Amino acid sequence: MKVLLFCCKGFETMEFAPFVDVMGWARNDYDMALEVVTVGFTKTVVSAFGIPVLVDKIYEEIDASEYDALAIPGGFEEFGFYEDAYDERFLNLIREFDCSHKYIASVCVGALPLGASGILKGRKATTYHLGAGRRQKQLAEFGAEVIPNQSVVIDINVITSFCPQTAPYVAIALLGMLMGGEKAQVVATAMGYEYS
Incomplete structure (x- = not known):
């Protein structure tokens, strides 16, 4: 199984790292056939707070087609997140994954490009919830059915979530989709997280 981890300019490292770590624990400690491939529009992507x-x-x-x-x-x-997140090339990539019924996992405002791509119309989702719900309102404007008080929302093949704190739970939920709930439970417990 291969996970494509897309790094838009200005991405938050705290929301990036759990995908690498959760899949890494699954692969290295539990022999699960998982690979994470990082990608961006440039070879060096400058994340939030200026970290290349x-x-x-x-x-x-x-x-x-090579990714699950x-x-x-x-x-x-x-830090320029929406410049890459709303780039038509990225929106087309999202549409391609969704049309192929592949899993898509986003953390926090990573849900907004999903909305902009059109794949969330009429589907349950969430995004960053603080700041008077401004980002959730934006997501609703894209046609999503925003679930305002649920930190992680799963609608068929798509995972969306509230804020940086949810990132490990999104990564574990994605692991469960890829490898099954029992295996995700083993990894989550080993890492000190709960899986449901």
């Missing part, structure tokens, strides 16, 4: 991250591949080098899931950490507007 070297990704495995650039957008032009990927073939969506797409993971999207959220990020900060001040």
Whole structure:
């Protein structure tokens, strides 16, 4: 199983790391056949707070058919997150994963490009919930049925969530979709998290 971890400019490292760690624990400690491939529009992606991250591949080098899931950490507007998140190439990639019924996991405002792509119309979802619910209102404007008080929302193949605190739970939920609930439970327990 291969997870494509897409790094938009200005992504939040706290929302990125759990996908690497959860899948890494599953692979290294429990022999699950999982690989995480990081990708961005440039080889070095400058994350929130100015931390440069070297990704495995650039957008032009990927073939969506080779991947089983797409993971999207959220990020900060001040660091250019929405410039990449709303790029039509990225929105098309999201549509391609959804049309193929592949898993898509987003953290925090990583749900907004899902909304912008059109895949959340009429579907349950959530996003960053504080700040008078401004981001949730934006998500609703894209046609999503926002679940305002649930920290992680799963609608068929798509996972969305509230804020940075939810990132490990999103990664564990994605692991459960890819490898089954029993295996996800083992990894979650080993890492000190609950899985439901």
